[in-house]
Amino acid sequence: MQAVWKLSKYIKPYILFAIIAPIMMVIEVSMDLLQPTILQHIIDDGIAQNDTTYIVEMFGLMIATSLIGLIGGIGCSIYASRTAVNFSTDLRQDLYETITYFSNSSKDKFTLGKLVTNLTSDIEMLQRALTMLLKIFVRGPMMFVGAIVIVFFTARELFPILLVVVPILAFCMYYFTALSGKLFHKVQKVVDVVNTKVQENLAGIRVIKAYNRKNHQIDQFADINTQLMQRSMSADQIIGVLAPLTMFVVNMGIVAALWMGAIKVDNNTLQVGVILAFINYLMMVMQGLMSSSMVLVQLARAVPSAGRIVEVLEEKTELTNSSVSESKKIQGSVSFENVSFSYLKGTESVLKNISFHVNAGETVGILGMTGSGKSTLVKMIPRLFDVDSGVIKIDGLPIGHYGLEHLRQSIGFAPQKATLFSKTIADNLRYGKSDATEQQILQALQTANAQEFVDRLEAGTEHVLTQGATNLSGGQKQRLAMARAFIRKPNILVLDDVTSAVDNISEKAIQRAIDEQFDGATKFIVSSKISSVRHANQIFLMDDGKIIAKGTHEQLLKTSELYNEMARTQAEKGVTLSE
Amino acid sequence: MNKQQGRPPNPIGHPGGRFTGPIVKPKNQKETLLRIWSYLRIQKVELISVVIFVIISTILSLVGPFLIGKTIDDYIVKLDISGTIRMALILAGVYIASSVLTWIQTFVMIRVSQKTIRRLRQQLFEQYQSLPLAFYDKKQQGDLMSRMTNDIENLNAALSQSVIQIVSSFLTIVGTAFALFYLDWRLALVTLIIIPLIVYATKQIIKRSSVNYKARQRDLGNLNGYIEETISNADIITLFGKEKSTLVEFKEANEKLRGSAMRADIISGFMGPVNNFMNNLGLSLVIGTGAVMAVTSGLTIGVIASFVTYTRQFFRPINQLSNLLNTFQSAIAGSERVFEVLDEVREIEDIEHAIEKSRFKGDVTFENVEFAYESGKPVLRGINFKAKAGETIAIVGPTGSGKTTIIQLLTRFYDATGGRILLDDEPLVHYKMNNVRDHVGVVLQDTYLFSGTVRENIRFGKLSATDEEVEQAAKIAYAHNFIKYLPEQYDTVLSSGGLNLSQGQRQLIAIARAILEDPDILILDEATSSVDTMTEVHIQKGLNNLMNGRTSFVIAHRLKTIENADQILVIKDGQILEQGNHDSLINAQGFYATLQNQLMAN
Numbered sequence A: 001m002q003a004v005w006k007l008s009k010y011i012k013p014y015i016l017f018a019i020i021a022p023i024m025m026v027i028e029v030s031m032d033l034l035q036p037t038i039l040q041h042i043i044d045d046g047i048a049q050n051d052t053t054y055i056v057e058m059f060g061l062m063i064a065t066s067l068i069g070l071i072g073g074i075g076c077s078i079y080a081s082r083t084a085v086n087f088s089t090d091l092r093q094d095l096y097e098t099i100t101y102f103s104n105s106s107k108d109k110f111t112l113g114k115l116v117t118n119l120t121s122d123i124e125m126l127q128r129a130l131t132m133l134l135k136i137f138v139r140g141p142m143m144f145v146g147a148i149v150i151v152f153f154t155a156r157e158l159f160p161i162l163l164v165v166v167p168i169l170a171f172c173m174y175y176f177t178a179l180s181g182k183l184f185h186k187v188q189k190v191v192d193v194v195n196t197k198v199q200e201n202l203a204g205i206r207v208i209k210a211y212n213r214k215n216h217q218i219d220q221f222a223d224i225n226t227q228l229m230q231r232s233m234s235a236d237q238i239i240g241v242l243a244p245l246t247m248f249v250v251n252m253g254i255v256a257a258l259w260m261g262a263i264k265v266d267n268n269t270l271q272v273g274v275i276l277a278f279i280n281y282l283m284m285v286m287q288g289l290m291s292s293s294m295v296l297v298q299l300a301r302a303v304p305s306a307g308r309i310v311e312v313l314e315e316k317t318e319l320t321n322s323s324v325s326e327s328k329k330i331q332g333s334v335s336f337e338n339v340s341f342s343y344l345k346g347t348e349s350v351l352k353n354i355s356f357h358v359n360a361g362e363t364v365g366i367l368g369m370t371g372s373g374k375s376t377l378v379k380m381i382p383r384l385f386d387v388d389s390g391v392i393k394i395d396g397l398p399i400g401h402y403g404l405e406h407l408r409q410s411i412g413f414a415p416q417k418a419t420l421f422s423k424t425i426a427d428n429l430r431y432g433k434s435d436a437t438e439q440q441i442l443q444a445l446q447t448a449n450a451q452e453f454v455d456r457l458e459a460g461t462e463h464v465l466t467q468g469a470t471n472l473s474g475g476q477k478q479r480l481a482m483a484r485a486f487i488r489k490p491n492i493l494v495l496d497d498v499t500s501a502v503d504n505i506s507e508k509a510i511q512r513a514i515d516e517q518f519d520g521a522t523k524f525i526v527s528s529k530i531s532s533v534r535h536a537n538q539i540f541l542m543d544d545g546k547i548i549a550k551g552t553h554e555q556l557l558k559t560s561e562l563y564n565e566m567a568r569t570q571a572e573k574g575v576t577l578s579e
Numbered sequence B: 001m002n003k004q005q006g007r008p009p010n011p012i013g014h015p016g017g018r019f020t021g022p023i024v025k026p027k028n029q030k031e032t033l034l035r036i037w038s039y040l041r042i043q044k045v046e047l048i049s050v051v052i053f054v055i056i057s058t059i060l061s062l063v064g065p066f067l068i069g070k071t072i073d074d075y076i077v078k079l080d081i082s083g084t085i086r087m088a089l090i091l092a093g094v095y096i097a098s099s100v101l102t103w104i105q106t107f108v109m110i111r112v113s114q115k116t117i118r119r120l121r122q123q124l125f126e127q128y129q130s131l132p133l134a135f136y137d138k139k140q141q142g143d144l145m146s147r148m149t150n151d152i153e154n155l156n157a158a159l160s161q162s163v164i165q166i167v168s169s170f171l172t173i174v175g176t177a178f179a180l181f182y183l184d185w186r187l188a189l190v191t192l193i194i195i196p197l198i199v200y201a202t203k204q205i206i207k208r209s210s211v212n213y214k215a216r217q218r219d220l221g222n223l224n225g226y227i228e229e230t231i232s233n234a235d236i237i238t239l240f241g242k243e244k245s246t247l248v249e250f251k252e253a254n255e256k257l258r259g260s261a262m263r264a265d266i267i268s269g270f271m272g273p274v275n276n277f278m279n280n281l282g283l284s285l286v287i288g289t290g291a292v293m294a295v296t297s298g299l300t301i302g303v304i305a306s307f308v309t310y311t312r313q314f315f316r317p318i319n320q321l322s323n324l325l326n327t328f329q330s331a332i333a334g335s336e337r338v339f340e341v342l343d344e345v346r347e348i349e350d351i352e353h354a355i356e357k358s359r360f361k362g363d364v365t366f367e368n369v370e371f372a373y374e375s376g377k378p379v380l381r382g383i384n385f386k387a388k389a390g391e392t393i394a395i396v397g398p399t400g401s402g403k404t405t406i407i408q409l410l411t412r413f414y415d416a417t418g419g420r421i422l423l424d425d426e427p428l429v430h431y432k433m434n435n436v437r438d439h440v441g442v443v444l445q446d447t448y449l450f451s452g453t454v455r456e457n458i459r460f461g462k463l464s465a466t467d468e469e470v471e472q473a474a475k476i477a478y479a480h481n482f483i484k485y486l487p488e489q490y491d492t493v494l495s496s497g498g499l500n501l502s503q504g505q506r507q508l509i510a511i512a513r514a515i516l517e518d519p520d521i522l523i524l525d526e527a528t529s530s531v532d533t534m535t536e537v538h539i540q541k542g543l544n545n546l547m548n549g550r551t552s553f554v555i556a557h558r559l560k561t562i563e564n565a566d567q568i569l570v571i572k573d574g575q576i577l578e579q580g581n582h583d584s585l586i587n588a589q590g591f592y593a594t595l596q597n598q599l600m601a602n
């Protein structure tokens, strides 16, 4: 419930709509309530006095009230929808924004599937509940309370029946909505799982096909599918019980009224007409409760959704910006001072006490075993993660002192996995530099040795990539990802093993181009091949999260046993061939 | 972003306008409805029993008021207490029966619709597993997810109400119509005048809401596509500081949805008030005419009073039906998107009497194989080679020359568009596709790991593998070495895509997975590209044993295997430029030799 309160601020901008809608509804309901009175006048005054003109007048009045009611109803619908849709759209925008700034660990915590459910189903649920609330909620309680009051004044002899029936109904309603709320929470959780499953099965479709695991996957899905069915079923069934149960309680009230009524009529303390009226009002009580209960059920479904959304909205982003954000141009000297880091706090560190200094414009080669922490180390520079202890400085200033945007703007980063978006090649490159000119795009492609293949595409740089760039070869993807980093002309360039799928001739060409064009930039080049980094000013040899040796190629050959061994195995493997 | 170039930015989620939605050509609604019905129809027994229950409970609900009237008139007024009590008990019985029946109806219908939904969801998932890869190249994953949840859910909402309401409404309408005519046929006709109006109004609203619901579902799908892709690749967005422009793009899609959702909501929301108006109008007409008739031709007030009650009862189910139709528009919009996928052509079916083998020797022959992903743009041209059982074939060539494509033909991810591929001297397409894939093990260039434990991921290669076998495979792939340092070793849970491992580690697990499969033909497509050279040497040792005696295809750079391979295929621009072993290729002084010399000189 607290969550609902927290989200109420999203209604504020539309508060006027939110107020108009129920008012319009009141107009519609009042016009409906006027009709019986007019009817009574027609019968009592019109027909009784044979006054045709009066009848026609009253007829006109009825039509008029109907029309006013129509306007009220339509108005209510319009304003209720406007409030609800605007509310949900704004909320979605904010939610998405929060998620966009999520740290990796937050994303892992919530999982992709859940975040997608949050942004779609959960918000949808809130939107529906709000629409209902604005459209129906006035009507139900008005009818319910009104009927009770009237019974109190006109059929007091039978009022005790209400004293029994109403609490029972209220209890049922409360119990069932609370229960269904809980059950719907569970439903949403399975929806998360379904989303995750489908997403993985689509992303990993090639692996599934390669291993012919279609049936295995289908069986797995059948399990959660059945689970989803069962949970939805129990939630639906609970609501399904509510209507017949309410009807039953009310009808028992009617039976009781007849029974009690008969006795009282017998005692001459009650008139028959009162019983009839009471029964009618009891029906109204039921109708009022039933329509309120529909809203209640929707609300019960919405409350857990609201809770889930608030949970995401309130997730802290890990990175904190210092109050003073330095915005002077970054030259590119980088130093690590006793940096330690672990992905999961409390587990063994992935980076252990890393210290080094790199001058602006130098090239650093990083070598090491798989999983030794190379990628992790370079990810610290653009603050994809923050250190657990130690300091990272750029141009002598801790990186926390730079504005995040400014810091990242100065870094060109090509990650190990070449991830591209389902847009045109040009748009993908513009990711690196939004105002890049055609010329700059071509230049970057050239540096990455990608121009040749892009030229051969019919649409050239306007070629549209599929999701995951599955319509490119591995090496082509890597080149584009590289070009995206190059186009920024950054002062710090990070290339994380980006030529693993690029043939060696091309790699040489790329290296030459980088040397020419990024002469002044500090370059971090992660690689598994000594040949890619042998001319670096410094080479770091990493093992198990530590830099175990540091120096130029020649120095390392003299000082490091492991480096020698690596050099030997690589030489043994002979000339590296094309891809 | 690129406005300065005077080119409109790409519409989000559907580059190149591939997803021009169904709004352009509204499909046949009736067809979709019939198709939905075909799903429901399967549960005949339940449906028939529901219909029977509805009939009984509708009659019971009419009996109730009748009994009340009778009790009052015949017993209470006559001060017959014991009679009243008897009647009250009968009434109670009727009410209990009617409540129970109503509950049973709902209970059964909820089951029916949930089961239907499950069936549909399962079918959709199976379809996702059966479509050719080319399909996935065209669609956004998030959009496909949206079809699975959101679109199907829309149908659920309509289904559980449908049968009950249709039957009970129909019964009530017919019953009340009789009563109306019985009371006074002239007034009854007046009541009926309203019906064409209701039908007309309903049609108008539905026509519009149907279009808008479709637009809404489409926009929602697009938005989901965008959400899924951007959240999956959030790293890149963070790295390039693209949060703002991502938000702007999201906003564009979100605003689109705001528009279409608003229109769909508002227009379908008109149904209620419009129907209410029609009721009131009808009532006014009845009363007005009735009153005039009372004055002129002596119609009794009692008849007018009854008419008012019956007219209300008459309109209520009509309103319900028109509301149901409206709800169905949303369901149809969702179902159409589901059916659209179900109607996609599946992967090529096996031919009749397809061969199935328990073991393959491993002779592979390519005869003049041609292939194009998109017609008119050949990627492979005239590929000819013969790999004898047990041989190791290295495929080398520049990026984009078609190496992976050759592999993908062998695993039948795609089928050759010309020439033929023979496996053990039989055309590949003569085998059952599953049979081939079961015996061809491939480590793909793009590794993918599923969420789950390390063990489960390796076991994906052979579902029946014991823990020992899993570890054995991991040892050969040199993955054991890092797995043993993971927090929970083999039970460490990986996130989707294996993102909590280093790229190289993911490759090692993928290799272990392939080793466990123990295939007759092993394919390694740059399987160790992200692995350091020291580790690679270890893997190589393990693999040498494994590759001994089984046909292997290796795409790699810097592997000694290339030199030792029985055959080397040098691919360039989709053609085999040279083939032979290392020595013969060096002697031939061709492309391969130049490659080597150039690198030596470097």
Ligand SMILES: Nc1ncnc2c1ncn2[C@@H]1O[C@H](COP(=O)(O)OP(=O)(O)O)[C@@H](O)[C@H]1O
Pocket: A343, A344, A350, A368, A369, A370, A371, A372, A373, A374, A375, A376, A377, B499, B500, B501, B502, B503, B504, B505
């Ligand atoms: N997102 C993550 N969550 C948890 N552990 C991770 C994550 N990414 C990497 N690791 C672990 O951190 C270690 C170093 O990984 P990485 O820096 O990627 O290695 P590499 O040197 O191969 O680039 C590995 O043991 C890996 O399993």
Ligand SMILES: Nc1ncnc2c1ncn2[C@@H]1O[C@H](COP(=O)(O)OP(=O)(O)O)[C@@H](O)[C@H]1O
Pocket: A470, A471, A472, A473, A474, A475, A476, B137, B373, B374, B379, B397, B398, B399, B400, B401, B402, B403, B404, B405, B406
């Ligand atoms: N799914 C696809 N759709 C369209 N074109 C593709 C697809 N996959 C690959 N291509 C194109 O086919 C060519 C060969 O690709 P590939 O076989 O992956 O090359 P590689 O030799 O690097 O493995 C490339 O130009 C690539 O862009």
Ligand SMILES: [Mg+2]
Pocket: A374, A375, A376, A416, A497, B502, B503, B504
């Ligand atoms: Mg790495």
Ligand SMILES: [Mg+2]
Pocket: A473, A474, A475, B403, B404, B405, B445, B525
């Ligand atoms: Mg390839």
